[in-house]
Structure formats: C-alpha cells, structure tokens
Amino acid sequence: xxxxxxxxxxxxxxxxxxxxxxxxxxxxxxxxxxxxxxxxxxxxxxxxxxxxxxxxxxxxxxxxxxxxxxxxxxxxxxxxxxxxxxxxxxxxxxxxxxxxxxxxxxxxxxxxxxxxxxxxxxxxxxxxxxxxxxxxxxxxxxxxxxxxxxxxxxxxxxxxxxxxxxxxxxxxxxxxxxxxxxxxxxxxxxxxxxxxxxxxxxxxxxxxxxxxxxxxx
Amino acid sequence: xxxxxxxxxxxxxxxxxxxxxxxxxxxxxxxxxxxxxxxxxxxxxxxxxxxxxxxxxxxxxxxxxxxxxxxxxxxxxxxxxxxxxxxxxxxxxxxxxxxxxxxxxxxxxxxxxxxxxxxxxxxxxxxxxxxxxxxxxxxxxxxxxxxxxxxxxxxxxxxxxxxxxxxxxxxxxxxxxxxxxxxxxxxxxxxxxxxxxxxxxxxxxxxxxxxxxxxxxxxxxxxxxxxxxxxxxxxxxxxxxxxxxxxxxxxxxxxxxxxxxxxxxxxxxxxxxxxxxxxxxxxxxxxxxxxxxxxxxxxxxxxxxxxxxxxxxxxxxxxxxxxxxxxxxxxxxxxxxxxxxxxxxxxxxxxxxxxxxxxxxxxxxxxxxxxxxxxxxxxxxxxxxxxxxxxxxxxxxxxxxxxxxxxxxxxxxxxxxxxxxxxxxxxxxxxxxxxxxxxxxxxxxxxxxxxxxxxxxxxxxxxxxxxxxxxxxxxxxxxxxxxxxxxxxxxxxxxxxxxxxxxxxxxxxxxxxxxxxxxxxxxxxxxxxxxxxxxxxxxxxxxxxxxxxxxxxxxx
Amino acid sequence: xxxxxxxxxxxxxxxxxxxxxxxxxxxxxxxxxxxxxxxxxxxxxxxxxxxxxxxxxxxxxxxxxxxxxxxxxxxxxxxxxxxxxxxxxxxxxxxxxxxxxxxxxxxxxxxxxxxxxx
Numbered sequence: 001x002x003x004x005x006x007x008x009x010x011x012x013x014x015x016x017x018x019x020x021x022x023x024x025x026x027x028x029x030x031x032x033x034x035x036x037x038x039x040x041x042x043x044x045x046x047x048x049x050x051x052x053x054x055x056x057x058x059x060x061x062x063x064x065x066x067x068x069x070x071x072x073x074x075x076x077x078x079x080x081x082x083x084x085x086x087x088x089x090x091x092x093x094x095x096x097x098x099x100x101x102x103x104x105x106x107x108x109x110x111x112x113x114x115x116x117x118x119x120x121x122x123x124x125x126x127x128x129x130x131x132x133x134x135x136x137x138x139x140x141x142x143x144x145x146x147x148x149x150x151x152x153x154x155x156x157x158x159x160x161x162x163x164x165x166x167x168x169x170x171x172x173x174x175x176x177x178x179x180x181x182x183x184x185x186x187x188x189x190x191x192x193x194x195x196x197x198x199x200x201x202x203x204x205x206x207x208x209x210x211x212x213x214x215x216x217x
Numbered sequence: 218x219x220x221x222x223x224x225x226x227x228x229x230x231x232x233x234x235x236x237x238x239x240x241x242x243x244x245x246x247x248x249x250x251x252x253x254x255x256x257x258x259x260x261x262x263x264x265x266x267x268x269x270x271x272x273x274x275x276x277x278x279x280x281x282x283x284x285x286x287x288x289x290x291x292x293x294x295x296x297x298x299x300x301x302x303x304x305x306x307x308x309x310x311x312x313x314x315x316x317x318x319x320x321x322x323x324x325x326x327x328x329x330x331x332x333x334x335x336x337x338x339x340x341x342x343x344x345x346x347x348x349x350x351x352x353x354x355x356x357x358x359x360x361x362x363x364x365x366x367x368x369x370x371x372x373x374x375x376x377x378x379x380x381x382x383x384x385x386x387x388x389x390x391x392x393x394x395x396x397x398x399x400x401x402x403x404x405x406x407x408x409x410x411x412x413x414x415x416x417x418x419x420x421x422x423x424x425x426x427x428x429x430x431x432x433x434x435x436x437x438x439x440x441x442x443x444x445x446x447x448x449x450x451x452x453x454x455x456x457x458x459x460x461x462x463x464x465x466x467x468x469x470x471x472x473x474x475x476x477x478x479x480x481x482x483x484x485x486x487x488x489x490x491x492x493x494x495x496x497x498x499x500x501x502x503x504x505x506x507x508x509x510x511x512x513x514x515x516x517x518x519x520x521x522x523x524x525x526x527x528x529x530x531x532x533x534x535x536x537x538x539x540x541x542x543x544x545x546x547x548x549x550x551x552x553x554x555x556x557x558x559x560x561x562x563x564x565x566x567x568x569x570x571x572x573x574x575x576x577x578x579x580x581x582x583x584x585x586x587x588x589x590x591x592x593x594x595x596x597x598x599x600x601x602x603x604x605x606x607x608x609x610x611x612x613x614x615x616x617x618x619x620x621x622x623x624x625x626x627x628x629x630x631x632x633x634x635x636x637x638x639x640x641x642x643x644x645x646x647x648x649x650x651x652x653x654x655x656x657x658x659x660x661x662x663x664x665x666x667x668x669x670x671x672x673x674x675x676x677x678x679x680x681x682x683x684x685x686x687x688x689x690x691x692x693x694x695x696x697x698x699x700x701x702x703x704x705x706x707x708x709x710x711x712x713x714x715x716x717x718x719x720x721x722x723x724x725x726x727x728x729x730x731x732x733x734x735x736x737x738x739x740x741x742x743x744x745x746x747x748x749x750x751x752x753x754x755x756x757x758x759x760x761x762x763x764x765x766x767x768x769x770x771x772x773x
Numbered sequence: 774x775x776x777x778x779x780x781x782x783x784x785x786x787x788x789x790x791x792x793x794x795x796x797x798x799x800x801x802x803x804x805x806x807x808x809x810x811x812x813x814x815x816x817x818x819x820x821x822x823x824x825x826x827x828x829x830x831x832x833x834x835x836x837x838x839x840x841x842x843x844x845x846x847x848x849x850x851x852x853x854x855x856x857x858x859x860x861x862x863x864x865x866x867x868x869x870x871x872x873x874x875x876x877x878x879x880x881x882x883x884x885x886x887x888x889x890x891x
Contacts, residue, residue: 011741012326012333012410022335022409028848029401029435035852036859037439040473043859044447044458047867049817051874052464065805072801080794083835090782131454143464149457153450184783191782191837198835205827208801209820213808217816408844436855464875472863523858527866536869542862 020188027192057215058139059147062126067119068212078108079201089187109166168193238737253337259323269310276303285693296679297364304367309392316488321427327731330412330747335405343398354388357381371459371470375451390445393438400434414749421753426491429519433480441477475526483522489626493579499727500576501568504754507560514553521550547597569758574648578629581656585621610670636720640737647709655702661695728765779840
C-alpha cells in the first residue's frame with residue numbers, strides 16, 4: 001500500500017488511534033506474563049543461591065565477565081537505537097532515519113548473539129556444560145552444577161527471545177516499512193516491537209548480576 | 218409460567234437479516250480454517266474441546282470398568298497410564314479451555330457491543346497452537362502414554378518413569394501458550410473495546426467471570442510453562458534444578474506446579490460461575506442478587522487463589538508452619554465462593570421460575586458446587602487432610618467441582634446459547650431428561666467415592682480390597698448413566714441443527730446485548746454500535762417484562 | 774499514576790534517552806565494581822537494587838510509561854508483584870522446613886545409590 005493512501009483501522013476498531021493504543025496495551029499484558037515466566041526461573045536461582053552461597057560463588061568463577069559486560073553494553077545500546085528509530089517514525093515523513101536506526105538495532109542484536117556464541121565456546125573449553133562437558137571445580141561441591149543448569153537455561157531462553165525480537169524488527173523493516181505502513185500517522189506496530197525489545201533488555205539487566213557478579217571477591 | 222411443550226418456546230418471527238449469518242456468509246473450508254471471526258473460531262474450539270472430552274472420557278470409561286471389580290480389567294501399568302492421560306486431557310484439553318474458548322470467544326464481543334476481539338489473528342493462532350499441543354498429547358497417548366499422574370511429580374517423572382513423559386510435558390507446555398493468547402485477548406478486549414455506555418458495573422457477570430479467569434491464566438500459566446520446561450530439560454539431559462543428587466529440592470517442582478495448578482482449578486470454575494450468573498436471572502425472571510458483591514467475589518477468588526497452593530502439599534514434606542499458613546488461606550478463599558452461592562440462591566426468591574434445561578443445569582451447578590466446596594474445606598483442615606490426602610475423598614471433591622459444577626455449567630451454557638449460535642431451538646423435553654439423567658448419574662458415580670475415601674481407599678490404584686467392591690460397583694454403574702447423559706445432547710443437538718424449530722433473536726427474552734442480534738448473528742455482530750443505558754438483568758417478575766441493556770422495555 | 778507529561782515521540786529529541794543510556798551503563802559499572810569489594814551478603818542486594826532502578830528507567834523512558842494511563846502501569850508492575858507471591862509464600866516453606874537445606878553428605882550417599890535404578 002503506498003504511503004499516501006489512508007490506512008484504515010481493522011473492522012473491530014473505531015479509529016486507528018484506538019487500534020494502536022490497544023496493540024500497545026496488548027504487548028504490556030504479554031510482558032506481564034513474560035516477567036512471571038523469567039521470574040519463576042530466577043526464583044529457582046534465588047532459592048539455590050541463598051541455600052548454597054559458597055558453592056555458587058565457586059562455580060560462578062568461570063562465568064566470562066567480559067562477555068557478559070560487553071553484551072550488557074550492546075543490548076542497552078540497542079534499546080537506545082530502537083527508541084531513536086521510534087522517534088524517527090513519529091517525526092519524519094521519509095523513513096530513512098528510522099530505517100538506519102532499526103538496522104543498527106538488528107546489527108547490535110546479532111552482535112549480542114555472536115558474543116554469546118563465542119562465550120558458549122569458551123564455556124565448553126572451561127568445562128561448565130552439564131552432562132556434555134562438565135568438570136566439578138574446587139569448592140563447588142555437588143550443588144555448583146545447579147548454577148550452570150540455570151545459566152544455560154536462562155541464557156538459552158533469553159537468546160531465543162532476542163532472536164524473536166530480531167525477527168520482529170526485520171519483519172518491520174522488510175514488510176511493513178517497505179509497504180509504507182509505518183508513518184507519523186500510524187507507527188504503533190513499531191512501538192509494540194520496541195516495548196518487546198526493551199523488555200528483552202530488561203531480562204538481561206537481571207541475568208547480569210545473577211550470572212556474572214557472583215563470587216568475585 | 219414455564220414453557221413445557223415439545224419445542225414449543227414462543228419465538229418471535231425470525232427477522233430478515235440484512236446480511237447473511239456468520240455461518241453462511243462464506244462456505245469454503247479455507248474460510249473456516251483461516252477465519253478471523255470470533256464466532257467461527259469459537260465453533261472451531263468447540264469441535265476441538267468436544268473431541269478431547271470424549272478422548273478423556275474414554276480413558277475414564279476404561280478406568281471405571283477396571284474398578285468395577287477388584288480383579289480389574291487392565292494391566293496395572295496400563296491403568297496407571299489411563300489415569301494419567303485422563304487427567305492431562307481433561308484438565309488442559311477440556312476443562313481449562315472449554316467455556317472461555319467456546320462461549321467466551323463467541324459472546325464476549327457481543328456482550329460488550331464489539332464487532333470482534335482485539336486481536337482476531339491471535340485468536341486463530343491460539344486455536345492452531347491448541348491443536349498442535351493436542352497432536353503432541355495424542356502422540357504421547359498413542360505411543361503408550363505417561364504413567365506419572367497428571368501432576369508429573371519429580372523425581373518419578375524426571376528419572377524413574379518409563380513412558381512418553383517428555384512428550385506429555387511438552388504438550389502441556391505448548392498448550393500453555395494457547396491459554397495465554399486467549400486470556401490476553403480477553404483482558405485487552407474487555408478493557409478497550411466496550412461500547413459507549415458499557416461501564417464496568419454494567420457488564421454481564423459472564424464477562425466479569427471471563428475477565429477474572431483471564432487474569433488468572435495470564436499470571437499463573439507462565440510458572441507452569443517454566444516448570445514443565447525445566448522438567449523436560451531434566452528428563453532430557455539427566456540433570457536439572459530438581460535433582461536431589463545435587464542438593465536441589467524435588468518439592469520445588471511441586472511448589473511451582475501447584476502455584477499454577479491451584480489457580481488452574483479456579484480457571485476451571487470461574488467461567489462456570491459466570492455462566493450460572495447469566496442463566497439464573499433469565500429463568501427466574503429476576504435480577505441477580507448483589508451484583509457488586511458478585512464482581513468483588515469473582516476478583517477476590519481470582520487473587521486469593523494464588524495464596525493457597527501448598528494445601529496440595531500438606532503431607533509432601535513442607536514445613537508445618539507453612540502448612541498452617543496455607544490452610545488458613547484456603548479457608549479464606551472459600552468465603553467469596555460461599556457468598557456467590559448465597560447470592561445465586563437468593564436470586565431465586567420471588568422469581569418466576571421456569572425449569573428449562575439451562576436452568577436445570579444451573580441449579581445442578583449450584584448444588585454440586587456447594588457440596589464440592591464444603592468437602593474442600595474438610596480437606597483444608599490440616600489434621601483431616603493427613604488421613605484424606607491421596608484417597609478417593611479428594612477425587613470425589615474435585616470431580617464434584619470440575620465435573621459436577623463446571624461440566625454442568627458447560628452444558629447449561631450450550632443449551633442457553635444454542636439458539637443464538639445455530640439459529641435453532643433444541644427439543645426441550647430431551648434436554649431436560651438429559652440434564653436430570655446427568656445429575657442422577659453424576660451423584661451415583663461420585664458420592665460413593667466420598668465414602669470410599671473416608672474408608673481409606675487410595676487413589677491411583679488399579680485394585681482394592683474386596684470389601685469395597687459394592688461402593689466401587691455403584692460408582693461404575695453411575696458412570697454408565699453419566700455416559701448416556703453426555704451422549705444424548707450430541708444426538709438431539711445434532712438433530713436440531715437440521716430439523717429443529719428456527720429460533721428468533723431472543724427466544725428466552727433475555728436482556729443481554731447478544732440477544733439484540735439475529736439468530737444466528739451476522740458476521741459483524743451489530744449493524745451500528747449499540748449505546749448502553751443500563752446494567753444487565755433488568756427483569757421484572759411481577760409484570761413479566763424486561764428492559765434490555767439499550768434501555769428498551771419489552772412487555773409480554 | 775503517571776510521572777509528569779507524556780513523552781511525545783513527535784517532538785522528542787534524543788537527549789533524555791542518551792542520558793538514561795549513560796546512567797544505565799554507569800550504574801552497571803558500579804554494580805560490577807561492588808562484586809569485587811567483599812561486601813558479602815550485601816553485594817547482591819545492591820546489585821539487584823541497581824537492576825531494579827535500571828529497569829525503572831527503561832520502563833518509564835524507553836518503554837514510554839511516563840505519562841501513560843494507569844492501566845499500563847498496573848500491567849508493568851503486576852508481573853513483579855505476582856512474583857512476590859511466588860517468592861514470599863514459597864519461602865514460608867524453605868525458611869522453616871527442618872530438612873532444608875539437606876546436609877550434603879547425607880543427601881549424596883542416600884541418593885547416589887539410586888542412580889543405578891533407572
């Protein structure tokens with residue numbers, strides 16, 4: 001649909017504004033559910049870390065702090081680029097600025113996955129992969145492996161969510177924006193993706209101290 | 218004055234619709250499989266949940282046949298898989314989705330004056346994900362099933378069980394997404410898409426019930442999702458976060474499981490409560506008593522349901538102080554439920570009651586729910602639970618609520634809204650007979666199980682000492698009557714689709730917005746957005762009139 | 774419940790977001806630094822407190838809760854609120870249970886012998 005044709009709301013909505021508001025609210029409701037999903041996982045971490053503080057501290061020494069920190073920076077920066085893309089969507093008639101920031105976001109997201117992949121490679125070398133390549137380190141006892149099960153499940157699920165986020169941004173770029181459906185008149189779909197993206201960042205805000213800041217002293 | 222003649226409900230002349238109904242507007246298979254119309258999706262869900270109801274029912278039939286005599290019928294290992302699959306399928310593939318995905322999908326938009334839900338494509342996706350999880354669970358069943366019980370306790374499910382536990386757990390995990398999508402749609406729709414004048418306190422109680430259930434689904438299901446995911450990981454790789462060999466806690470599985478599954482039982486009952494609150498005013502021709510109290514009760518039940526889960530774990534090895542706390546909270550959660558029972562009962566006072574099939578189901582619902590509820594209080598008592606946990610008393614308790622109450626309400630809703638959904642009237646005498654037969658069969662099946670539990674018969678056991686046979690035989694006999702009562706509606710409702718009398722827009726003279734449309738409704742529900750002036754249930758039994766929600770008085 | 778006027782994307786500059794970005798990075802640095810200070814049990818308290826603060830910045834600014842109607846705030850907070858139920862009520866068990874934590878030696882010898890039962 002060319003950009004100058006008026007975009008109509010779906011048949012169950014009275015106005016485009018109502019449709020956009022409702023879509024955003026829907027994403028927030030979804031994120032409530034996601035908070036509880038990751039929160040339940042972090043509960044297991046909370047329980048076992050408070051029960052086995054020394055074992056966790058010993059096991060977590062092998063967590064690769066520079067990878068975790070670099071990924072933290074990458075992800076927060078991608079939240080910034082995403083927000084700047086949304087500003088551009090709301091302000092510019094031409095999509096160029098928005099597209100540039102969105103491409104930046106995708107690049108940063110993929111960079112996160114690359115760093116994570118490299119970190120996983122280092123983890124194999126350090127033998128902290130339960131069952132597959134695992135060595136009990138001094139001081140970690142038999143409970144230390146619980147830290148590493150949490151690590152693989154948490155970072156794996158986070159990476160899956162991030163990949164979905166990258167997919168959504170690509171969908172925006174290659175489908176909706178290319179067809180001219182995102183403009184200052186209606187950019188709610190991009191806002192919805194942006195909210196999801198920042199939430200994936202939020203999860204990392206909590207995983208970072210869980211994984212990388214244990215037992216460093 | 219009750220309507221008594223065979224198919225003889227006085228119906229208005231069917232109005233000439235200005236557009237074709239949602240059933241006939243397009244007729245290709247693709248138009249059904251790729252529909253975005255909430256009404257068609259409701260029927261798609263109806264087909265799926267009915268299918269699974271009969272699969273779960275088949276497992277139950279085999280179980281009751283086995284239990285008719287101590288010698289049994291099935292191999293013990295097969296019996297174990299039967300009760301596991303019966304539980305999994307009935308809970309996640311029938312009870313949890315049934316009323317929300319069928320009547321919720323069909324009627325929430327209509328009751329609030331909207332043309333569809335907020336996210337129609339998400340609605341359709343929910344159905345596909347539901348069927349995907351159904352395929353996985355059928356795969357598990359056909360390959361031999363799991364034998365861990367529907368509760369999948371670790372370490373049995375992660376380490377020791379043989380069978381298709383991983384597939385069953387994954388089926389439950391995927392099913393959760395379907396629940397979440399449906400619930401999200403309802404919450405957003407009810408918040409954002411009400412017609413002008415439809416304030417929260419003018420919403421029909423069915424909408425409140427669906428709203429409450431959606432909040433519970435959204436906040437409880439993610440914990441189950443994480444729990445089943447961790448179970449699958451542990452079973453698959455051999456080590457995990459419930460692994461006692463590494464200092465983890467096997468009971469943590471139970472905490473996270475019941476954090477979901479206790480609210481889940483309220484997920485199963487809240488929509489039924491909404492249905493009862495819809496049916497009783499119509500057939501008593503009186504407003505519901507204490508509308509505000511009913512809404513507060515619904516939301517209180519939803520929230521309080523999160524504080525009681527460990528009453529399933531009193532003898533699992535949790536701290537006794539924790540047990541005391543959860544026991545106390547369980548007594549509290551009974552209070553709003555009891556308030557609702559009082560209100561339904563008082564709603565009948567000085568009414569002009571007719572005992573049509575939906576009303577019979579609704580009254581049966583109230584009675585069976587009450588009995589199930591008070592036996593729940595018995596189980597909430599710590600000292601009593603020590604003896605009753607794991608016995609048939611528990612089974613009888615939850616079947617009174619899940620089958621006696623929820624399934625009754627499902628059938629009540631089905632009959633009540635049948636004319637609106639299909640444009641046909643069902644044969645009243647057949648329906649009443651089926652309702653009464655179901656009530657008798659149900660009590661005969663499950664009341665003896667209270668006695669058996671009291672006598673000490675453990676659950677999940679393929680055999681029992683011979684002195685208990687007479688009670689078991691009674692229960693199995695009741696089950697055969699119940700089976701007939703469930704099959705009858707298939708027959709006469711099916712018949713009515715082709716040969717039933719055509720229904721007008723409002724055969725029951727009900728006041729909700731959904732009755733202001735033709736039967737069956739057109740694809741877009743309303744020609745123009747309704748403007749709401751009144752709350753629901755403005756019935757006057759004295760003059761036998763009612764005022765619909767747009768403010769129009771309907772005289773006899 | 775809102776914090777001041779809504780951020781109107783049509784007029785917003787990059788400045789508030791860049792500032793928030795810098796604050797999040799700086800506080801993350803502080804958080805990482807506390808890990809090396811030997812603060813014992815207080816380190817995670819500070820670190821998760823900082824994480825909560827950073828989350829609030831992300832929610833309020835980047836996810837535009839600032840100036841949004843209360844309903845979105847309720848949604849944003851509900852997830853965390855519900856987790857209080859899970860954490861708090863589960864801890865009524867773990868904080869008081871006699872068999873928790875299991876003694877390492879007893880736990881292992883009793884159950885490792887079951888490893889061959891599979």
